Amino acid sequence: MNLQRFYPPKEHKNDIFRIVCVAQINQRKGQIDLVQAFKKLKLPHSELLLIGAMDLNYKRILKDYSYLFIHYPFIPNHRLLDLFHSSSLFVLPSIEDGFAIATLEAMASGLPVITTDNNGACDVIEDGKEGFIVPIHNPDLISDKILFLSNNKDIRLTMGHNASLKAKIFLG
Numbered sequence: 001m002n003l004q005r006f007y008p009p010k011e012h013k014n015d016i017f018r019i020v021c022v023a024q025i026n027q028r029k030g031q032i033d034l035v036q037a038f039k040k041l042k043l044p045h046s047e048l049l050l051i052g053a054m055d056l057n058y059k060r061i062l063k064d065y066s067y068l069f070i071h072y073p074f075i076p077n078h079r080l081l082d083l084f085h086s087s088s089l090f091v092l093p094s095i096e097d098g099f100a101i102a103t104l105e106a107m108a109s110g111l112p113v114i115t116t117d118n119n120g121a122c123d124v125i126e127d128g129k130e131g132f133i134v135p136i137h138n139p140d141l142i143s144d145k146i147l148f149l150s151n152n153k154d155i156r157l158t159m160g161h162n163a164s165l166k167a168k169i170f171l172g
Helices: 031-039 056-068 077-085 099-110 140-152 153-171
Strands: 017-022 046-052 067-073 088-090 113-116 133-134
Touching: 017 077, 017 099, 031 046, 031 056, 031 067, 031 140, 056 067, 067 088, 077 099, 077 140, 088 099, 099 113, 113 140, 133 140, 140 153
Parallel strands: 017 046, 017 088, 046 067, 088 113, 113 133
Antiparallel strands: none
16 A cells, blocks of 8 residues: 555645545445535535445435435545545444455545544544544444534644544554
């Protein structure tokens, strides 16, 4: 894995609080918990992006929430840096996941991360320093962490900086 092409932005110009999740959209990745958390928040000037191929059965599950998020079935890996630079936060609420590489790419790009203790990437993230680790199936806690980071820009930027440093150290 080459994280050299992922780096933090020189300056943050986010007028929109953008939450991004990059992963296959299916039961294992737990995006329903993120969508339910986002629905609860009703944050002004915010959007939720789900990037990845969507499982047909999961599409039925998310159908009633489709007004809450923007879905892109595919974004080439070389375009992810621009996406991450225009985002405020990376969230991947995995139910089961070996190690989501997109998590490290987001961290290297300067994004704090909210993920679960069932994503192998949680071994890289120190809770409260580069982001937050939450238990699976907990949209309320995800919502609380998103709200905290949306209300505390300085902390969010510090966590993003810490995440970038940790990603680079992790891969040497």
